[in-house]
Amino acid sequence: MLGQVLFSGLALGSIYGLVALGFVVILKATDVFNFAQGMFVVCGAYLAVTALSLLGLPFPLAILFIILGAALMGMGVHAALIRPLSGRPILSIIMVTIALSIVMRAGIEILYGPAGRTLSTPLPSGGFLFAGLRISQLHLTAAAVSWLCMLAFGLFFRFTSVGLLMRAAADSHEAATIAGVKVDAMNRLAWAIGFTLAAIGGLFLGQLQIVSTELETIGLLALPAVVIGGMQSIPGAILGGLLVGVIEQLASTYISPKSADVMIYALLLVILLVRPWGLLGQKAINRV
Amino acid sequence: MSDLATPKPAAAPALPRAWPRRFILWGLALAALAYLPVLLTERMIFGIYLSNMTLLNLGLSQVNLMLIAMLGALSLNYLTGCAGLISIGHAAFYATGAMSAAVIGTQLGLPFPLVLIGSALAGAVMGVVAGLPSLRVQGLYFVLSTMAVHYLVAYVFLEYQFRVFDVVGVPFGTPSLFGFELSTPMRWYFFLLALVALVYAGLSNSLRSREGRALLAMRDHERAATSLGVDVRILRIKAFGLTSAIAAVAGTLYAHYLSNATSESFGITFAIQFIAMIIIGGMGSLKGSLIGAALWLLLPSIITGFAAGFGGGSGIVGSMLGEHRAQFVQLIFGLLVVALLIYAPGGLVSIGPKVRALLGRWRKG
Amino acid sequence: MASLLEVDGISASYGRMGLALDRVSLTVEAGSIVAILGANGAGKTTLIRAISGLLRLHGGAVASGRTLLDGQDVTRFSPDRIVRLGVAQAPEGRMVFKTLSVEDNLAVGAASLPRARRGERMDAIYHLFPRLAERRGQAAGLMSGGEQQMLAVGRALAAAPRLMLIDELSLGLAPLIVKAIYERLGEVVATFGTAILVVEQSARIALRYCDRAYVLEGGRVALSGTAGELSSDERMRDLYLGAAAGH
Numbered sequence: 088m089l090g091q092v093l094f095s096g097l098a099l100g101s102i103y104g105l106v107a108l109g110f111v112v113i114l115k116a117t118d119v120f121n122f123a124q125g126m127f128v129v130c131g132a133y134l135a136v137t138a139l140s141l142l143g144l145p146f147p148l149a150i151l152f153i154i155l156g157a158a159l160m161g162m163g164v165h166a167a168l169i170r171p172l173s174g175r176p177i178l179s180i181i182m183v184t185i186a187l188s189i190v191m192r193a194g195i196e197i198l199y200g201p202a203g204r205t206l207s208t209p210l211p212s213g214g215f216l217f218a219g220l221r222i223s224q225l226h227l228t229a230a231a232v233s234w235l236c237m238l239a240f241g242l243f244f245r246f247t248s249v250g251l252l253m254r255a256a257a258d259s260h261e262a263a264t265i266a267g268v269k270v271d272a273m274n275r276l277a278w279a280i281g282f283t284l285a286a287i288g289g290l291f292l293g294q295l296q297i298v299s300t301e302l303e304t305i306g307l308l309a310l311p312a313v314v315i316g317g318m319q320s321i322p323g324a325i326l327g328g329l330l331v332g333v334i335e336q337l338a339s340t341y342i343s344p345k346s347a348d349v350m351i352y353a354l355l356l357v358i359l360l361v362r363p364w365g366l367l368g369q370k371a372i373n374r375v
Numbered sequence: 376m377s378d379l380a381t382p383k384p385a386a387a388p389a390l391p392r393a394w395p396r397r398f399i400l401w402g403l404a405l406a407a408l409a410y411l412p413v414l415l416t417e418r419m420i421f422g423i424y425l426s427n428m429t430l431l432n433l434g435l436s437q438v439n440l441m442l443i444a445m446l447g448a449l450s451l452n453y454l455t456g457c458a459g460l461i462s463i464g465h466a467a468f469y470a471t472g473a474m475s476a477a478v479i480g481t482q483l484g485l486p487f488p489l490v491l492i493g494s495a496l497a498g499a500v501m502g503v504v505a506g507l508p509s510l511r512v513q514g515l516y517f518v519l520s521t522m523a524v525h526y527l528v529a530y531v532f533l534e535y536q537f538r539v540f541d542v543v544g545v546p547f548g549t550p551s552l553f554g555f556e557l558s559t560p561m562r563w564y565f566f567l568l569a570l571v572a573l574v575y576a577g578l579s580n581s582l583r584s585r586e587g588r589a590l591l592a593m594r595d596h597e598r599a600a601t602s603l604g605v606d607v608r609i610l611r612i613k614a615f616g617l618t619s620a621i622a623a624v625a626g627t628l629y630a631h632y633l634s635n636a637t638s639e640s641f642g643i644t645f646a647i648q649f650i651a652m653i654i655i656g657g658m659g660s661l662k663g664s665l666i667g668a669a670l671w672l673l674l675p676s677i678i679t680g681f682a683a684g685f686g687g688g689s690g691i692v693g694s695m696l697g698e699h700r701a702q703f704v705q706l707i708f709g710l711l712v713v714a715l716l717i718y719a720p721g722g723l724v725s726i727g728p729k730v731r732a733l734l735g736r737w738r739k740g
Numbered sequence: 741m742a743s744l745l746e747v748d749g750i751s752a753s754y755g756r757m758g759l760a761l762d763r764v765s766l767t768v769e770a771g772s773i774v775a776i777l778g779a780n781g782a783g784k785t786t787l788i789r790a791i792s793g794l795l796r797l798h799g800g801a802v803a804s805g806r807t808l809l810d811g812q813d814v815t816r817f818s819p820d821r822i823v824r825l826g827v828a829q830a831p832e833g834r835m836v837f838k839t840l841s842v843e844d845n846l847a848v849g850a851a852s853l854p855r856a857r858r859g860e861r862m863d864a865i866y867h868l869f870p871r872l873a874e875r876r877g878q879a880a881g882l883m884s885g886g887e888q889q890m891l892a893v894g895r896a897l898a899a900a901p902r903l904m905l906i907d908e909l910s911l912g913l914a915p916l917i918v919k920a921i922y923e924r925l926g927e928v929v930a931t932f933g934t935a936i937l938v939v940e941q942s943a944r945i946a947l948r949y950c951d952r953a954y955v956l957e958g959g960r961v962a963l964s965g966t967a968g969e970l971s972s973d974e975r976m977r978d979l980y981l982g983a984a985a986g987h
């Protein structure tokens with residue numbers, strides 16, 4: 088029983104980690120705490136519905152469609168909303184992302200109707216027994232792809248020269264500008280990546296559940312995940328995602344399904360009071 | 376400051392003329408406010424029958440809900456706009472109010488004035504507790520702590536609802552204030568109107584007090600307030616307690632007005648709509664809270680009313696509007712908030728003076 | 741032939757405040773070291789920002805005048821474009837990337853070079869500043885002030901600039917380190933033909949290491965000339981060298 092719960096917790100947690108990673112990329116680059124990340128997940132799921140069910144694209148093309156669509160939307164959000172508000176007080180920034188999620192939700196419900204849709208992809212959906220556990224292939228694929236994406240991003244961020252310039256821009260916009268980095272382009276790229284990672288999460292979450300705007304709540308679990316892991320830390324986001332997934336599954340199995348949220352947020356509150364910089368965050372290195 | 380110091384010789388001759396005019400305006404406004412519920416109930420004026428359209432599709436119930444929302448918006452604006460504490464936990468204080476009202480009123484059967492006092496106290500305590508993290512964390516971290524508080528309270532409400540009552544929700548009876556039964560929308564209207572006026576006056580007085588000015592100073596520059604010799608952190612928690620008490624009372628009234636509340640009544644979107652109201656009206660302006668709440672509560676029925684008026688099902692726009700009214704309202708509000716944040720961060724109240732200045736220049740030029 | 745850098749009557753201001761620069765003109769020839777001197781608030785940093793296209797980032801703007809790089813008008817170019825034209829900067833306050841390693845800091849500077857030249861360029865910088873080589877894996881934020889200044893200069897040099905702008909090179913540094921950095925810069929000028937425009941608080945240091953100097957006062961050029969001319973200038977001696985001697 089416990090093994091089963093841990094398996095689905097870790098699998099879902101991997102997806103949350105992926106979404107949270109996208110969140111941190113945006114946060115690091117532009118200091119925006121993005122409350123619309125949950126809607127980005129929903130967008131990914133609906134992009135998948137559009138590509139697979141409405142346009143009938145073959146699966147590889149559909150993936151390309153989702154990635155490109157998400158990247159474009161991320162850039163659009165940055166250009167239309169985030170850049171004009173840079174340097175404004177924190178409430179304005181928070182609120183613009185909240186308003187964005189309201190607009191996106193309404194737009195999606197107008198375009199696709201408020202009812203949920205099922206998403207079917209050629210991904211394997213059966214299950215098998217392993218060491219006494221029932222392993223769902225879809226969960227396994229989702230986790231594997233999430234880890235692959237996180238790894239790919241990690242390598243890109245750490246070892247490529249564009250990754251280096253992104254890190255420089257995230258460190259200090261002014262210093263990066265002085266050093267000749269196109270900070271604006273880097274920020275746009277960060278939003279594109281953040282949106283895309285959330286959209287990939289949405290592709291899987293939409294398939295594990297039903298595609299509807301209700302997926303936003305699941306996507307928003309990235310927020311506590313990021314804070315628990317450590318705001319500015321990339322490994323922290325992934326760890327936070329895993330923790331949130333496991334806690335969610337444990338709480339809904341052993342306490343009640345409705346207690347999952349409160350357990351996660353209780354942990355968040357404890358972390359905020361005891362160790363505000365999170366499990367893997369660093370206390371002050373970039374606040375000097 | 377310098378206003379008080381410098382004498383104003385020009386003001387003296389203006390007084391006798393200005394005073395009656397102000398009285399007349401106030402009198403007219405009061406008369407209009409007093410006549411409004413009659414108008415909305417009888418739906419006629421000077422013997423002329425008014426259609427739904429002429430009344431902008433508004434009913435007295437919407438106005439009452441608007442007045443309740445004004446309480447929420449006023450308190451949140453005091454907290455966020457004036458004291459500088461951003462809170463996503465406002466729904467939690469509504470829920471706290473509703474829950475304590477259910478215990479005191481529905482379960483124990485105590486009279487309504489006690490219910491009000493009890494929920495205000497519960498709200499204040501809850502607010503102080505929710506404000507405590509501000510001693511340790513600031514900015515975004517504090518926002519998140521209020522969000523966590525929201526989920527904790529929401530869960531308690533859920534448990535309470537399902538243990539004591541059932542899926543249908545928590546029922547609330549008709550409240551009665553010393554024999555004055557709040558049994559009709561009309562009665563509610565006058566009661567709520569008085570309450571909103573009271574809270575407005577109270578909050579704006581408090582802003583003019585020494586502590587209030589320290590709050591404003593602290594919002595702008597934390598150091599400045601510290602040098603005023605006020606303990607900023609205590610003030611913040613006080614502000615949190617005060618505004619939460621108001622929000623809890625608003626929650627109690629909201630639950631009684633709808634005569635039922637469920638765990639779904641006070642979700643995170645419920646909290647967010649108050650933030651939207653104060654951004655639309657004007658952050659840091661009590662008047663702005665009223666404008667924001669009025670727009671938020673009344674505009675939807677006006678929009679959908681017009682949609683229905685324009686031939687209902689004819690044409691693509693008409694049919695889309697008909698099918699997705701709620702979504703269109705959300706879309707419009709979302710876009711309004713975005714546009715205001717970008718182009719007029721001071722909200723609608725900040726646009727008024729700008730427009731007037733423009734008009735003035737246009738008239739002169 | 742046009743000079744490497746020609747600032748032609750630049751006026752600049754921040755918002756509605758008065759002019760921070762008032763018709764400033766100066767020239768920097770290839771392979772020379774030119775100093776800008778002046779009291780606090782004289783407009784030295786503003787001049788550097790105007791040249792490197794950074795005024796807008798600080799809410800300022802060039803009101804009139806031009807900056808020419810090899811005769812090309814670059815007044816309204818974006819900062820990254822100016823960097824790619826060969827103008828690199830070690831800014832006031834160092835502004836190294838605190839969370840990045842020393843190596844990564846230099847790599848950001850070198851990023852505008854073709855890939856093949858980057859490694860060789862970094863080696864040259866490590867050769868100039870062995871201290872940086874010792875610390876290449878360390879987070880820049882954890883280095884001492886002097887080391888950060890070396891890193892800031894190194895990062896600018898990594899872009900293989902034709903013109904280096906250095907704001908407040910000697911601020912807060914021990915005289916020995918200042919001397920060391922200036923000697924390194926002398927080598928750079930000698931080997932690569934790089935020109936350097938350096939803001940200095942100390943007239944003494946400026947006149948020792950630089951070929952020419954301009955003195956700013958209230959946003960205007962009050963004095964200018966070669967190091968030799970200025971050393972014997974009376975006003976210079978009274979206002980700057982005398983004051984410096986008082987320390």
Ligand SMILES: Nc1ncnc2c1ncn2[C@@H]1O[C@H](COP(=O)(O)OP(=O)(O)OP(=O)(O)O)[C@@H](O)[C@H]1O
Pocket residue numbers: 754757760778779780781782783784785786787798799832
């Ligand atoms: N970002 C800014 N916004 C508004 N005014 C500014 C800004 N930066 C500088 N100023 C003003 O412009 C003038 C010139 O400043 P600048 O920084 O160029 O002086 P400086 O010569 O570099 O002084 P210091 O030796 O102290 O570095 C000063 O009066 C300063 O107050």
Ligand SMILES: [Mg+2]
Pocket residue numbers: 784785786832907
């Ligand atoms: Mg300076």
